[in-house]
Amino acid sequence: MNGRQLQKLGVPDECHREAITAIQFAISSKATDSKRIKTTIKQILETPETYLADEHFGRFAQALIDEREFVRPAPVKYETWGRDGIDQQSHYQMQQACGVPVAVAGALMPDAHVGYGLPIGGVLACENAVIPYAVGVDIACRMKMSVLDIAPDAMDSEFNRVKEALEGGTRFGVGGEYKNPMSHDVMDADWTITRITREKKDRAWKQLGTSGSGNHFAEFGQLTLAERDEELGLDAGKYVALLSHSGSRGAGAAVCSTYSSIAQAALPKRYEDLGRLAWLDLDSEAGQEYWAAMNLMGDYAAANHDVIHRQVSKLLGSHIIAGVENHHNFAWKETHGGKEVIVHRKGATPAAEGELGVIPGSMADPAFVVRGKGNPGSLGSASHGAGRQMSRTKAKEKYSWKAVKNDLEKKGVRVLSAGADEVPGAYKDIRQVMNEQADLVDIVARFDPRIVKMCDDGSKAED
DNA sequence: ATGTCC
Numbered sequence: 001m002n003g004r005q006l007q008k009l010g011v012p013d014e015c016h017r018e019a020i021t022a023i024q025f026a027i028s029s030k031a032t033d034s035k036r037i038k039t040t041i042k043q044i045l046e047t048p049e050t051y052l053a054d055e056h057f058g059r060f061a062q063a064l065i066d067e068r069e070f071v072r073p074a075p076v077k078y079e080t081w082g083r084d085g086i087d088q089q090s091h092y093q094m095q096q097a098c099g100v101p102v103a104v105a106g107a108l109m110p111d112a113h114v115g116y117g118l119p120i121g122g123v124l125a126c127e128n129a130v131i132p133y134a135v136g137v138d139i140a141c142r143m144k145m146s147v148l149d150i151a152p153d154a155m156d157s158e159f160n161r162v163k164e165a166l167e168g169g170t171r172f173g174v175g176g177e178y179k180n181p182m183s184h185d186v187m188d189a190d191w192t193i194t195r196i197t198r199e200k201k202d203r204a205w206k207q208l209g210t211s212g213s214g215n216h217f218a219e220f221g222q223l224t225l226a227e228r229d230e231e232l233g234l235d236a237g238k239y240v241a242l243l244s245h246s247g248s249r250g251a252g253a254a255v256c257s258t259y260s261s262i263a264q265a266a267l268p269k270r271y272e273d274l275g276r277l278a279w280l281d282l283d284s285e286a287g288q289e290y291w292a293a294m295n296l297m298g299d300y301a302a303a304n305h306d307v308i309h310r311q312v313s314k315l316l317g318s319h320i321i322a323g324v325e326n327h328h329n330f331a332w333k334e335t336h337g338g339k340e341v342i343v344h345r346k347g348a349t350p351a352a353e354g355e356l357g358v359i360p361g362s363m364a365d366p367a368f369v370v371r372g373k374g375n376p377g378s379l380g381s382a383s384h385g386a387g388r389q390m391s392r393t394k395a396k397e398k399y400s401w402k403a404v405k406n407d408l409e410k411k412g413v414r415v416l417s418a419g420a421d422e423v424p425g426a427y428k429d430i431r432q433v434m435n436e437q438a439d440l441v442d443i444v445a446r447f448d449p450r451i452v453k454m455c456d457d458g459s460k461a462e463d
Numbered sequence: 464a465t466g467t468c469c
Contacts, residue, residue, distance in 0.1 A: 137464050174465060214464055253465040 001037065009041050011064075013269045018063040026056035070270065075099035079377045082110025082436035085387070085428055090119040097122060100277050102129040104341055107378045109348050110436040111387025111428065117260075117276035120347035123381045125334075126279065127341060130290060132260040133276040134344035136329035138212075139255055139294055140301035141247030143358040143384075144325040145223075145369065145447065146309045147232075147239045148318040152222050155240060155450045162220055162316065162451055163416060169312030170211045170218050170244070172417070172455040177206035182311075184208055186303035193292045196258045197251065204251040204300060209307035211246045213455035215385075215422060217363070218244045218308060221449040229444055231356060232322050232369070240318075241447055243367055244308050245360060247329065248297040255297055259290040282342070298330060324369050326350055326357040328384035336379055343379050351375070351382040351441050359441070361386050361430030363422065363452045364413055368434060370441035382440040386430040392421035399423045413449055419457030 001023055003016050011019050019041070026032045032040055044051050044061055048068075051061035075098035080086060090112045097118045098106045105125040112121030117133030124134050155162055171178065181187075187208070191201040211218055223241040225234055248255075263278035263286070280287035305325065313320055331344045349357040351372030359382065360367040374380050390398070401420040408415055408424075434443065 141464080212464065216464085247464080250465060257465090 006041075009038065010045055011041065012067050014067050015060065015063040018060040022057045022060040029056070031056050072099065072270070073101055076103050076105055078106035078108055080108040081378065081383075081440065082433060085110060085389070085433075085436075086112045087114070089114045090121070093117070093119040094122055096274065097124050097134065097277055100124075100126070100131065100274060100279060101271065102126040102279050104339075105336065105379060107381060109378070109381065109383040110433045111347070111383035111385050113388050115346065118344065118346050121383060121387060122344075122346050123348050123379050124344045125336060125341040125379055126344070128282045129279040130282060130287060130294070130331050130342050131277055131279045131344060132256050132263060132290060133278075134346055135256070135294060135331050136346045137253050137256045138247035138249075138329055139252035139297040140327045141245075141329040142301050142305065142325060142327040143243070143245055143360065144302075144305035144309060145241050145243045145323055145358050145367075146313065146320040147223060147234065147241045147322040148313060148316070149321050150240050150316070150318045152238050152240050155220055155222070159414070159451070163414075165312050165315035166218055166220060166451060166453050167416060168315050170209055170308045170453070172211050172213060172216070172453070174213050176210045176212065177203065178209065179206070181205040182208045182307045184303045184307055186299050189296060189299060191296065193296065194255075194289045196254050197293050197296055200251040200254050204249065207249040207251070208304055209311060210249060210304065211244065211308065211453075211455070212249055216245045216247070217418075217452060217454045218242070218246075218312070219363070219449045219453060220451040221367070221447045223369075223445055223447045225445045232324070232444065234322050234445075242309055242312055243358065243360065243447060243449075244305050246301070246304055246308070248301040249304065251300065252297040255290070255293045259286060259293070262286045294331065298327060301327070324356045324358050334380070336376065343381075345381050347384045348381040349384050349441075350380065351378070352380040355380075356444065357382070357441070358447075359383060359385060359430075359434075362424040362427040363415060363418065363449055363454070364408055364411060364424035365427070365430045365449075367447040367449070368430075368443050369445040369447065371444050372441055373439065375440050378440050382437050383433055386427040386433050388426055389428045390426040392426070395421045395423055395426035399425060414451050416451065416453045417456040418452065418454035421457065422454055
């Protein structure tokens with residue numbers, strides 16, 4: 001008897017394996033034959049309780065009862081920051097994520113918006129399991145800020161030199177790569193830990209020092225500290241800083257899709273609707289592979305920013321005197337409520353007590369260097385930006401890039417290239433978002449963008 | 464956010 005025949009008889013998919021085992025056992029021990037088996041199965045389906053002690057069909061009967069009694073665990077509760085600015089669809093996604101059977105806690109950040117699987121701005125803690133799409137496509141998408149030893153007025157008086165350093169120090173575009181790859185220790189790491197990292201190593205090497213597309217950027221701006229910060233090692237004052245937003249590029253995306261496909265194929269039938277929220281048990285082979293690959297992508301993304309900063313500062317003939325950096329698409333083993341859990345932050349900044357991070361606004365609005373407060377409700381997290389208030393398509397319809405560019409120049413922000421879908425008006429107000437998460441982070445310093453480089457989408461930044 | 468084979 002095959003799966004199709006079992007299905008026709010009304011045997012639930014979840015019990016097919018037990019049914020087939022039982023039938024084979026019963027036929028081989030001559031307790032039944034292929035002519036009578038249909039009738040037997042029908043009888044068991046009617047009253048499984050009476051077959052529990054049956055030598056051949058007991059386990060099948062138990063599986064049927066378990067299946068009938070199964071109820072999904074209720075979704076775990078999650079706290080939301082900035083409730084008014086978050087759409088219903090993001091809440092729907094977060095609720096569904098909280099219904100994943102391995103989920104133990106969740107939180108939604110004030111910049112939340114819809115994503116694949118877990119919303120962007122979503123934080124989800126799971127027990128001994130990892131969800132590739134709760135880390136995100138761009139594994140270890142992250143921020144890095146370097147404070148340079150040059151005077152703030154250089155961004156005006158030596159604009160061309162600064163501009164050339166920015167343009168020469170990184171590269172944008174989906175397939176963006178270098179013909180002659182940069183050198184970095186991360187390429188000496190073991191990339192054979194998984195098939196996909198082994199296959200993508202060469203491309204990853206060529207993509208070292210690149211910025212990608214979408215909301216990624218590299219920019220110069222003025223960093224302002226109202227008072228000295230010991231950890232940063234900076235006195236109160238104004239500085240020039242380089243801020244970059246990039247991730248693990250093609251290699252990270254390949255790791256995500258490879259392991260989410262494995263997870264989705266293994267999704268139990270009763271959880272089929274969870275789709276991209278499919279998880280991998282950390283004790284499974286695939287789970288361990290993903291974890292190792294994710295961590296390699298973390299090191300690689302950090303190296304990617306390292307190369308960008310090294311190149312830009314070298315071209316400028318400057319030195320790095322201080323810095324802050326953090327992943328905002330990643331999963332960590334952490335202890336919350338006395339229990340070790342896997343905390344996924346997808347578009348969320350780690351904000352444990354005392355932890356430094358960078359939260360960007362938009363090209364016209366400040367980024368903030370923040371220090372975490374370790375709020376247990378957000379699982380020690382904060383937003384990773386202002387969050388979109390408008391889709392990319394809508395932003396392109398509503399705004400004329402030329403007008404926006406002129407407006408920005410009046411505000412003292414020079415955009416070397418960008419897409420019309422990244423206009424400041426497409427984002428929520430970062431100051432309001434910061435107010436909404438005042439119980440998650442303290443502001444340490446403010447960074448005002450001055451010279452901005454993003455991926456050109458075709459709608460020219462140059463007139 | 465990425466990159467083009469089911």
